[in-house]
Amino acid sequence: QQNVQQSPESLIVPEGARTSLNCTFSDSASQYFWWYRQHSGKAPKALMSIFSNGEKEEGRFTIHLNKASLHFSLHIRDSQPSDSALYLCAVSTGGADRLTFGKGTQLIIQP
Amino acid sequence: EAAVTQSPRNKVAVTGGKVTLSCNQTNNHNNMYWYRQDTGHGLRLIHYSYGAGSTEKGDIPDGYKASRPSQENFSLILELATPSQTSVYFCASGARLGQDTQYFGPGTRLLVL
Numbered sequence: 001q002q003n004v005q006q007s008p009e010s011l012i013v014p015e016g017a018r019t020s021l022n023c024t025f026s027d028s029a030s031q032y033f034w035w036y037r038q039h040s041g042k043a044p045k046a047l048m049s050i051f052s053n054g055e056k057e058e059g060r061f062t063i064h065l066n067k068a069s070l071h072f073s074l075h076i077r078d079s080q081p082s083d084s085a086l087y088l089c090a091v092s093t094g095g096a097d098r099l100t101f102g103k104g105t106q107l108i109i110q111p
Numbered sequence: 112e113a114a115v116t117q118s119p120r121n122k123v124a125v126t127g128g129k130v131t132l133s134c135n136q137t138n139n140h141n142n143m144y145w146y147r148q149d150t151g152h153g154l155r156l157i158h159y160s161y162g163a164g165s166t167e168k169g170d171i172p173d174g175y176k177a178s179r180p181s182q183e184n185f186s187l188i189l190e191l192a193t194p195s196q197t198s199v200y201f202c203a204s205g206a207r208l209g210q211d212t213q214y215f216g217p218g219t220r221l222l223v224l
Contacts, residue, residue: 001170032209043201043215044154051210088153092209098144098169099213103153 002027004091006102014110019076021105023089026070032092033065034099035074039085047087048074079109114138115216117202123222130189132219134202142205143185144213145169145177147198154201160185192223 003026013019021035032051038044050056050063050072060079065072076083086106090099115136124130136143141162146154156169158177166177174196176188189196199220205213 043217045215046212049212098156098159099209100156100170101146101154103151 002030002091002093002100004089004100004102006087006089006105008105009103010106010108012108012110013079015079015081017079019079019083019107019109021074021076021087021089021107022071023073023091023102024071025091025100027091027093028067028070029093030067030091032099033063033072034090034092035063036088036090036101037085038088038104044088081109081111083107084109115202115204115214117200117216117219119219120217121220123224124189124192125224126193128192130192130196130221130223132187132189132200132202132221134185134187134216135183136185136202136204136214136216137183138204138206138214139182140204140206140214141182142207143179144203144205145175145185145187146201146203147171148201148218149198157187157200194223197221197223 005024007022034049035047036044037047050065056063060077062075086104088104089102092099118133144159145157160179178186201218202216203213
């Protein structure tokens with residue numbers, strides 16, 4: 001069964017700094033990798049996804065994926081207070097019928 | 112924007128009672144999911160469905176049943192509610208398995224006394 005772990009559990013970062021969140025997974029056959037963001041009291045919402053090794057950038061957000069290391073990460077450039085949220089990574093195996101979520105990283109951006 | 116709604120938004124139930132949580136999506140997505148979220152556990156999959164008439168067990172199905180009577184509706188049923196089922200429940204829908212965004216409803220906060 002897929003095991004997804006996130007680190008750190010929580011993080012406090014000053015406004016304008018770069019933030020890095022990590023996710024490891026156990027199933028080497030995994031094919032689809034997601035980051036979801038959940039603001040307090042709200043529903044999770046998809047932020048970014050990556051399906052092949054390497055890097056993908058969208059605005060201030062970048063995903064890195066290294067399948068051989070069973071690791072992917074989310075980097076936020078110029079962090080803003082509005083980025084404060086619970087960040088959930090999720091992994092799906094190819095043809096699999098589900099996503100397995102990590103427990104989340106609680107990110108606080110201090111003005 | 113894809114739309115998923117849930118009812119009720121808040122529910123207080125008694126131990127041993129029956130609880131039904133409802134979910135409706137207007138995205139015409141084949142796949143629907145029920146998760147629960149507890150502090151320290153992230154999102155855990157309870158049941159999911161590939162389409163009308165189908166239900167599948169997720170990672171923590173014990174104590175829960177699911178029903179998918181139509182493309183749009185997916186219900187989660189607690190036949191005999193227990194205090195350990197106190198949680199926030201999220202429904203989600205998605206198009207293709209794994210590859211496409213899952214769209215979440217606003218959640219139902221359930222308290223079992």
